Amino acid sequence: MYSTKFDTLIDEFPEESAAVGRLLELVRDGESRPGIKEYPPNRLYDVLRPSNFRVLVQILSSAVDKGLLRRSFRVLSSTGGGIGDFDSIVDIPLELYDSRMGRNVEVSQDAIELIFFIKQ
Amino acid sequence: MQFNSLQERQSYLRSFSDPAEYRIAEAAPYFFSAGLPQRQHIVVLLHGMNTDAEWQEAIADAIRNSTNIEPLVVGYGNFHPLKFAVPFFFRQGRINKVLTDLRGIRLRHPDADISVVAHSFGTYIVAKILAAGGEVKFHRVLLCGAIVDTDFDWSAVSGRFSAPVLNDIGRRDIWPSMAKSWSWGYGNSGCIGFQNSLVRDRHFTLAHSGFLNVRHMQRYWLPYLLDGKVVASRYSARRRPMGTIERVFRAFSWKYLALLVGGVWWAAKHWFLR
Numbered sequence: 001m002y003s004t005k006f007d008t009l010i011d012e013f014p015e016e017s018a019a020v021g022r023l024l025e026l027v028r029d030g031e032s033r034p035g036i037k038e039y040p041p042n043r044l045y046d047v048l049r050p051s052n053f054r055v056l057v058q059i060l061s062s063a064v065d066k067g068l069l070r071r072s073f074r075v076l077s078s079t080g081g082g083i084g085d086f087d088s089i090v091d092i093p094l095e096l097y098d099s100r101m102g103r104n105v106e107v108s109q110d111a112i113e114l115i116f117f118i119k120q
Numbered sequence: 121m122q123f124n125s126l127q128e129r130q131s132y133l134r135s136f137s138d139p140a141e142y143r144i145a146e147a148a149p150y151f152f153s154a155g156l157p158q159r160q161h162i163v164v165l166l167h168g169m170n171t172d173a174e175w176q177e178a179i180a181d182a183i184r185n186s187t188n189i190e191p192l193v194v195g196y197g198n199f200h201p202l203k204f205a206v207p208f209f210f211r212q213g214r215i216n217k218v219l220t221d222l223r224g225i226r227l228r229h230p231d232a233d234i235s236v237v238a239h240s241f242g243t244y245i246v247a248k249i250l251a252a253g254g255e256v257k258f259h260r261v262l263l264c265g266a267i268v269d270t271d272f273d274w275s276a277v278s279g280r281f282s283a284p285v286l287n288d289i290g291r292r293d294i295w296p297s298m299a300k301s302w303s304w305g306y307g308n309s310g311c312i313g314f315q316n317s318l319v320r321d322r323h324f325t326l327a328h329s330g331f332l333n334v335r336h337m338q339r340y341w342l343p344y345l346l347d348g349k350v351v352a353s354r355y356s357a358r359r360r361p362m363g364t365i366e367r368v369f370r371a372f373s374w375k376y377l378a379l380l381v382g383g384v385w386w387a388a389k390h391w392f393l394r
Contacts, residue, residue: 014284014320015348041151052159053151054144055347061143089146090130109126114150 005066013059019050020059027068030118037118044116060116070117075107085115140343160232161259162190162225163345166218168240168265168329169199175332179237182334187346190232194221199241207304214241215248222249222256233259235345239332240265240295244306250277257281260345264288264331267299269307274318285319286344290326291359297370304375311370323356 006024010017026047030037039047041056050056063069072085075092077100086092092112098105123129136142165180167173173195180191196214203210225234236258238246243266249256251273258281266287274285289310296310310328313321322340324330343349362370 011352012349013347014350015282041147045151051348053148055349057144057147057151058140058347058349061140061147089126090133092126092130094127107126109123109129112126114147 005068008066009059009062009068012062013055016050016055016059019048019056022048023059023063023068027118039116039118041114041116064116072115072117074113074115076111076113077101078105078111160190160229161188161345162192162229162232162234164192164194164222164225164234164236166194166236166238166242166245168242169204170201172198175329178334179332179337182337183342183345186338187342189345192225194218194225196245204241204299205303211244211248211305215245218242218245219249219252219254219256226256235260235262237262237264237341237345238266239263240267240310240328243268243310247272250280260348261285262288262341262344264310265290265293265295265328266310267296267306268309268314269305270309270312270314272307272309272314274314274316278318282348283318284350285314286350287313287319287321288331288340289313289321289323290328290330291323291355292325292327292330294370295328301370301372301374302378308370320350321356322350322353323359324353325355 003024006020009020009023013020026039041060044060045053045056048056048059050059060069060071064071072087073089073092074082075084075086075096077083077098079098079100081100083098083100084092084096089112092107094107095104096107097103123132133142133146136145163183165176167176173193176193176195180193183189183191196217199210199214222234234257236246238261243263246258246261246263247268250258257279261281263285264287266289287309289312293310296306296308299306300308313319313323315321326336330336340351340353343351
């Protein structure tokens with residue numbers, strides 16, 4: 001199942017077959033271990049070693065569309081830790097309840113990070 | 121791009137109609153901190169024969185306005201069909217002109233990735249430049265309406281481009297077959313493809329110049345030029361084989377028949393009708 005989806009991914013990005021192969025290893029490795037694995041973009045860039053960031057975004061987006069990865073935009077509390085995960089930037093409310101502070105806070109751009117998950 | 125607030129950024133993202141570009145714009149800021157090098161990317165647009173190639177400017181404008189790729193129009197004049205048909209004298213001059221221009225581009229942009237989009241006789245020139253060796257290397261090579269020999273040895277030149285080459289084929293395109301039938305040195309790769317592991321043949325229902333518009337460029341060429349992504353054509357998967365008559369007609373070498381008829385006529389005139 002996975003290999004079929006990855007074949008499609010290689011079909012889409014033939015020049016990046018090595019990077020897609022490393023993504024396959026990463027996903028298989030994540031599958032074999034318990035728990036959810038989270039990767040920030042920089043870490044994925046280091047692991048996959050694609051030719052540029054644009055194509056990395058495309059590969060990861062396509063992998064998300066195929067259900068191989070999950071992607072979230074995480075809003076961080078100013079006291080540390082996440083207070084909400086969202087599928088898209090446009091889904092993030094301008095104000096959000098910060099359970100760590102016990103009140104609503106205005107969401108700033110700097111308080112958002114992008115996370116990729118290997119396991120649902 | 122800098123935004124003062126989340127609301128401003130959301131408004132910007134909502135302005136995207138292309139989902140792929142939206143995803144890039146949404147995620148790109150989080151990848152910048154990886155400090156990835158961004159090389160300049162130049163795309164050379166090379167036209168076919170017997171044309172003033174108005175499409176080059178239209179497509180160059182669209183590329184320039186929607187990407188950070190620098191399109192450069194390269195040409196070799198309005199190459200007459202009679203010169204096109206003659207297998208010697210004229211072709212090498214056109215190849216040399218394009219080669220000189222490409223060398224100049226490389227000199228001016230020593231660190232840039234240089235890709236090429238070539239149509240019809242332009243594909244023949246690109247193949248000849250690749251086969252000749254030398255210093256010219258391409259990043260991506262996109263052919264449409266190709267008249268390159270289907271037996272072209274891509275593996276011999278594979279170090280001079282990033283595989284795969286993308287070959288857009290038009291089902292209603294008769295000109296590659298005509299070029300092959302009526303002259304020497306050409307092939308009908310724009311009709312039947314290369315069927316080579318270094319090339320991705322992509323089929324459309326289009327005629328010879330049906331590719332040369334902004335809509336096709338944005339949908340099928342840009343993903344390849346920007347990211348090496350090959351957007352599948354729906355027609356590629358469900359195309360039907362050519363009929364026997366069409367196959368025979370396309371494969372027939374009219375040039376030999378013409379030579380035979382000419383030879384018979386000449387012999388009759390000089391030997392039998394004295």
